[in-house]
Amino acid sequence: MDPFNHNYFLGYVNQVSPQYVKVHFPSSILLEKFSHNGVFFAGGNVGNFIVIEGEEYGFLARIIEIELPDGERKTISEKAIQHDETAFHPSGKAELLLSFSVFEPAKAEKTVSKYPAIGAKVYSCSDEQIEIYVKEFGKKKDESENVYADLGKLTSNDANCKVSLNSIFGRHCAIVGTTGGGKSWTVAKLVEEVISKTNNKVILIDATGEYSKISSNSLREC
Template sequence: MNNSIFHQQLFLGFVNKVTTGVVNVHVPSSKYLNKFFYYGEEFHGGLINSFVVIEGENVGFIGRVLSTELPEKERLDISTEALKEKDFHPLLKIEILSKFEYFDGSFQKSISEYPNVGAKVYIARKNDDVNYFV
């Protein structure tokens, strides 16, 4: 397997907290959660139960979105007008389902290592081989 599953156009955010089995992701702009099309396929980042891929140092990770929220300080500013004019910075909670080797495509459901804080997170494509692992 190569790094072709990490498409910059499908970038979602950065890991900002790592715990056993779950990572939190900071989405730099609420625009990353808008629905869009890429090569004829529809994407909508941050949807509950949608799949993501996370870059690790030596392995990648497959995860599923458990929750989406705004930081407390931004929740106070939310309104119809603010949603049109301001940019918000959502937080995602992602369950790590498995890890995979970059080069041979092998995967493991038992997780003994986790992504680092700062790791990039991408929306998983339906036709990427990685989706067959979950």
């Protein structure tokens, strides 16, 4: 993992708060998707993940807002912002998610106790790095004891979400979301992963009949 490669550069931190940072992008071109050595990077648009360089710690953040300075908004057009590298200088707000060791980027901390500095460099985050951090949550130190549920991919990236079943069922778990957001599918996927990858049993109380089409063989397995 090489999170601070200059080929992934996006911009600089120009404001820091306990919850988020603001990022200055020297060019609007840096917001676009790109690839380097066959690795996909999502760029600097809303919803995308970024990494921020520090002295001891790096930081994973997610962009939640993008805007242009007032003076540049008056001359904006689709053609201009996509091709003029000098006319537009977007800024973005990014929510801080976790920190990690600069010397061991795969070693993540689940809380942010230190913060980036003004002027810190910002880079696009690869799908591979995001996948590693998702797998880090809730896993046991002994890798042989970890079982991962393959739940799908992130909507903003092509990163696979493999979540430790220990982290999901170690304590209490709730799946929430809007109507049609995928709650039932997620429950069904979790049941499937538990049955196929562990020796545990699942009791499914189906109050609304959403799982009535599950085959009888699957029900006996549950």
